[in-house]
Amino acid sequence: MTRSKMFPIQLLFCVLLGGTAQAAGTSEVSDVLIQLFFLVLAASVGSWLFSRLGLPSVVGQVAAGVLIGPSVLNAVQDSLTLEALAEIGAIFLMFMVGLETRFKDLLNVGKEALLVAVLGIFFPMVGGYFFGLMQGHSNIESLFLATTLVATSVGITAKVLQEIGVLDRKFAQIILGAAVIDDILGLTILAVVSGLGKGGDISLLGVLTTLGLSVGFVVAVLALGIPLLRRFQKQLRNVPLASSFSLAVVVGLGLAALSGLAGLAPIIGAFLAGMVLSEVKDEYEFESKVHALEDFLAPVFFAMVGVKLELGLLGSPVVLMAGGVLSVLAVLSKWVGGFLGALSQGRKDAMLVGVGMVPRGEVGLIVAGIGLSYGIIQKEVFAQVLLMVMVTTLLAPIVLKVLVRPEARS
Template sequence: MNPISLSVARRALAWLVLSSGGALAASSAHTGELLFGLFWVVLAAALLGTLASKVGIPAVVGQVLAGILIGPSLLNLVRPGDFFLTLAELGAIFLLFMVGLETRFKELLAVGREALLVAVLGIALPLGLGFGFGLWQGQGNVSALFVGTALVATSVGITAKVLQELGVLDARFAQVILGAAVIDDILGLTLLAVVSSLGAGRTLSAVQVGLTLALSVGFVALVLAVGIPLVRRFQNRLSNLSLSRAFNVAVVVGLGIAALSTVAGLAPIIGAFLAGMVLAEIKDEVEFESKVHAIEAFLAPVFFVVVGLQLDVGALSQPTVIVAGLILTVLAVAGKLLGGILGAWSLGRHEATLVGLGMVPRGEVGLIVASLGLGVGIIGERVYAEVLLMVLLTTVLAPLVLRAVMRRRVPARVLH
C-alpha cells in the first residue's frame, strides 16, 4: 500500500473509532439517565409508600404523591418519557394479572347482575352530570360530551391495590367492583371511540358502534369459554413443570392475552385480569403465583409513581380552574358513588357504599382520556386543567376514604 492510501486508511479507521466511541458514549449517557430516573422512582415509591402505610394511609396514595414530588411539577428529578410510561403499563398489567389470579370466575359470575348494574349506572350518571356541567360552562355539545366521558373513566388498578393490601379481594363487594370494572372498560372505551370520532368530524354509524361493542364482549367471552377448559385439560402436564417453567408459561399466557385484548379494542389490563382468572383455576395445583407476585411487587409501585409524574400541578394555578375543578370532582364522585350504591344495593347499604367508593378513582385512565381530548382539540387548556384536578383528587382521596369506610363499616370477618 502506498503512503497516500495508508494515510487515508488510518484517517478512516480513526474516524470510525471516534464515531463509534461517540455513539457508545451517547448511548451510555442515555442509559445512565434512565437508570438514575428508575432509581428515583423506586426509591420514592418505597419511602413514601412505606411511610403512608405506617400512618394508616393506603400505600398507593404515598406512591402517587411520590410521583408528584419527584416529577416535573416539583423536584423535576424524573420526566414521564416513553420508558417510564411503558414500565408503568407493565406494572398495571402485572397488578391486574395478580388480582385475576386471586379471583375465581365462578365467584365473579355470582355477582354478574350487580356488576352489570354498577357498570351501566356508573357510566350513565357521570356521563350525564359531566355533559350537563360542560353545557353549563358554555361548551359545545361535543366538548361537553367529552367532559362526561372523562368522568366515566375508572382506574380499577388503584382500587384493586387497596383491596389487595387489605386482603379482601375474595369479599363479595370486591368481586362486584372487579366485575363492574371489566364491563366499565368495555362500555367506556366504546363510548370514547364514538366521542373521539365526533370530535374529529367523522360520523360513526350504529352498526360500527355495535361491531366495536360485540368485538369487545366476544373477546372476553372467548377467553373465558376457551381458556378455562384448556388450562384444566393441561393441568396435569403443567403441575409436573418446575417452578421456573410454570412461571414462564404463566407470564406468556398473561402477556399474550393482554396483547390480544388491545386487538379487540380493550385495555391490556383487562386481558391480563382475564388471563389471571383463567390460571386461577389451577393455581392450587401449579405453583407460579409467588414469582408473579414478586414481579408485581416491583412493577406496580412504578405504575402509581408514574401516575403522579403525569400530573401537572402548575396547570391548577388559576382560581377559576380550581373552583370549576372542585365542582367537577363533586360530580365525578357523586356519579360513581350513586351508581355503585344503586347497582349493588342488594348487597346491603354498607357494602354497596364500598362498591361506589371503589369505582371513584380516575387515575391514569382519566389522564389518558383528558390528554386525548386536548390532543385532538375537543377540549381546551382550561377544561383540561379542570379535568386534571378532578383526576388528582379522586386518585388521592378515594383510596383514603375507601380504606377508612371499609375498616369502620365492614365486619372483621369480611376483612380477614
C-alpha cells in the first residue's frame, strides 16, 4: 500500500512504529499486520460494547467491520490474505460448534425437536426461494438466498436461554436440539446449493450427485470416525505430535480440506470433525485451547463480513425494502415451523420454541459470506441477507426474554 492510498490513521500508526519513511515504503506483510491489528481491535471493542448493551456480540463485530471498512474509515480493505484468515475463522468457529455437539445427544432430543427442525427448514426454504424468484434472481441465487434462511444460531440461542436460567426446561431442550439438527441439515443443503452454484446449472443429476456426495460424506465421517476414534484411542496417545491440541487441529483442518476437495464447503468438514472429537474431549485437554484459537479467529471472520458490506447499499430503497420483507419472512417462517412442531408441548411453550428458532446469527453470516465469496449472490442480495441476520439476531433474544415469565426462570 502506498502513502497516497493509506488512510490517515494508518499513517499515524506507521509513524508511531518507526516514522514516515517506513509508512511510505510499508511492506506487504507489514500492511497486512496493520490491517489485522485494526480488524481485531475493532472487533474486540464492538463485541464488548454490544455485550454491555445486552446485544449479541457477533453483531457488534460485524458493525465494527463496517466502521473500519471502505464504507466509513477505510482503515481495512478486503484482501486475499485477510479473506483467507476470515475463512479459517469460520472453519474454527464451526469446529468449536461441533465440539459442543455430541452425536448421542442428537439421538436423544426426541421427535418434537426433529419435527421443529424439519418444519423450520421447509418453510424458510420455500419462502426464501420464491421470494428470490419474485425479485428476478436466477434459480441458483434464489436457492442460496433460501439457504441463508435455514439455519438457527445454536450459540446465540443457548446463551440467551442460559442467561434467563431455563436451560433445563423442556421447551429449551427442544430449541437446542432442533437448532443443532437445523445446522446439520442446513450445512448439507449448503453443500448441495454451493456445489450447484459452482456448476452453474440446476439439473436432477446434479442435485442427486451433490446431495449423494454431501450425505455420503457426513455419514462416512460420523459412522466411521467415531468408532475408529474409540477403537484406536489408546494408540493415539503415542502419535508423535506436540499435544492433543495439535492432533485436534490436524483433524479439524484435515477434514475441512477434505470437504473442500470433495466440492463441499470446508466448514462442513470442520463441523463434523468437531462432532467426532467431542466423543473424547473430556479425556484430552484440547477444547479450551481450540476455543482460545476460535476466540481470536472467529471475530476476524465476522468483522470481514462488515468490511465487505458497502454501506451505501443499505441506503438504497430497493435493498431496504427487500431486506425488510426478507426479515419478516425469516421471522415468520421460523416461528411458524417451531410453533407447529412443538404444539404437543402446549401453545405457550410452542410459541417460545418458535421464537427461540428465529435468530440466524453466526451461521447465517457464514452462509452469506460463502455465497458472496463464491460469486453465487450479488452484493445487493448480500446486503439484504445481512440486514435480515441482524434483525433476527437482535429481535429474538429480546422477545424471548420478555415472553419467559420471571417465575419460570428459577
